[in-house]
Amino acid sequence: MHPSSLENMQWCYRRYAAPRILGSTQEFTVLDVGGANHNGSYADVFSAPNVRYIGMDLAAGPGVEVVLQDPYRFPQQDASVDFVISGQMLEHCELFWLAFAEMVRVLKPDGFLFLIAPSGGPIHRYPVDCYRYYPDAYRALAKHANCHVVDLRHDDRGPWNDLVGVFSRTPRPKALPHPATKAATAPVAVPPGTPEQEAVRGARPYLEVLQELHEGLRPRAYLEIGVRNGRSLQLAGCPALGIDPEPDLTVELPATTHVLRMTSDDFFELETARLRDLAPDFVFIDGMHLFEFALRDFMHVERLLAPGTVVVIDDVFPNHPSQARRERSTRVWTGDVWRLFDTLQKMRPDLALCALDTAPTGLLVIAALSPDHRALWQRYNPTVRTIQCATDAPPAAILERHGAVSPQGEPLARLIGLLQQYRAAAPTDTKARETLRRGLRQLAPPHA
Incomplete structure (x- = not known):
């Protein structure tokens, strides 16, 4: 299972399963068609105590409770399953319309069917690889099986570019994320480590540096991902928007600053018009402390905002391997x-x-954005999979901050000057971009 497939099933759960499952005393049945655990399972998504999760596949293996004798005939009775789910199976199914009709047959009238299949990607036979799917394919399947398309989502992240479909036997409205499923930041109530594990370093507090960046860049609008107590958001002297599912504000924010209680993924999906209207040209990313979250936040910012936007990302230098x-x-x-x-x-x-x-x-300060650049989107899944499987500790270059620029005095002033010069030029001009990159390289210490 590739990372975006799991994320897409979580998307289905938060919108269409959680409102029924969470807080209910009823038992719900989830049938996973093609549910063998290959590099991950959706079972963790549907882990509520009142859920019975049934993995079904053509051969015995991890996560498989039911082995099918006929791929187009399920042993479940008509209208007996609350949620039928299937991911990365349909491209391997020769007569996929028959399998889909079976999924609909066993689905309860008030149930949901969640279907994820690729619209792109290389051939990966298991044992065959027959199809790729586009939105009209899901609409045609619904017509064939006499059910309804509730929601469709075409994922831009490659190489698979998943098509996500939510189906029901009766017409149902589209839904928003269930508030109880918002992903909060990791709890702070952890036992302290040793003094070495809890060590911090740095030439200057980050809030002071953010303040100077605000003063030097004079942004017209500001976006912050991960508000926490609001101390960094408070620095904005312009219209500002903070995104956090569970902010814990301890300071008073300016009247021009607003906080949305939602995850950044939901924000970039649901509030695109609001983001474009605000048009922030300074962004601070300090959300979930996991690679894929920071990567997605940057990808969305780059795609949706102007090339001259300056992005700052926190937490790029752990001080001890345990922190990383x-x-x-x-x-x-x-x-x-x-x-x-x-x-x-x-x-x-x-x-x-x-x-x-x-x-x-x-x-980490990032500039010279390219909204149309596709590398991060096209290679999202292999990139995230590699990082999630990595077990190596941060190298000495990270722990010792090789190449890090001093955040004070002349070096910081030169950095701000370079950014100002770039923003004053045409941000898409090749010469201006190269001048900025060359100037930043010259700022780095000789041992970088």
Whole structure:
């Protein structure tokens, strides 16, 4: 299972399953057609105690409770299943319309069918690979099986570009995310580690540096992902918008600042018009401390905002290997956001990158955005899969902050000057981009 497939099933769950399952005493049945656990399972998505999860496939294996003798005839009775789900199975099904009709047959009248299949990607026979699907294909399937398309989502992330469909036997309205399923940041109530594990470093506090960036760049509008207590959001002297599913504000915000209680994924999907109207040209990303969340936030920002937008990402320099783990075990925690720095250097050499030696965990400044660049989108799944499977600790270059620019005095002033010069020029001008990149390279210490 590729990462975006799991994320898309979570999307289906939050909108169409959670409102029925959460808080209910009723038992619900989930039938996973093609449910063998190959590099992951949807079972964790439907992990509520009142859910019976049935994995069904053509052969015995991990996650398989029912082995089919006939791929086009399920043992379940008519209208007996609350949620039928299937992901990355339909392209391997020779007579897919027959399998889909069976899914509809066993679905209860008030149930939902969640279907995920690729619209792109290379051949991957298991044991055959027959089809790719587009929105009209799902509409045709619904017509054939006499059911209704409730929702459709065509994922831009490659190489599979999943088509996500929500079906029902009766007409149903589209739904928004269930509020109880908002992904909050990791809990802070963790036992402290050793002094070495909890160490922090940096030439200057990051809030002071953000303040100077605000003053030097004079943004017309500001966006912040991950508000927490609001201290960084409070710095904005322009119209500002903060995104956080569970903000814990301890400061008073300016009247021109607003906070939306939602995840960044939901924000970029549901509030695109609001984002374009605000048109922020300064963005601070400090959300979930996992690589894929920071990557998605940057991808959305780059695609939706102007090329001259400056993006700053927090937590790129863990101070100890324990702080850099995906599973939190220390109070000072960066997760694996530090891997984003290396990923962007390798995959996006066209970007202008500058790491700053701020306390407690460093900042990464990104400029020269290209809204039409497709590399991160096309390679999203293999990139995220590689990072999620990685077990190596941060290298010395990260822990020792090689190449990080001093965030004070002349170096910071030169950085702000370069950004000002670039924003004053045509941000899409090739010469202006190269001048900015060259200037940032010259800022880096000699040992970088």
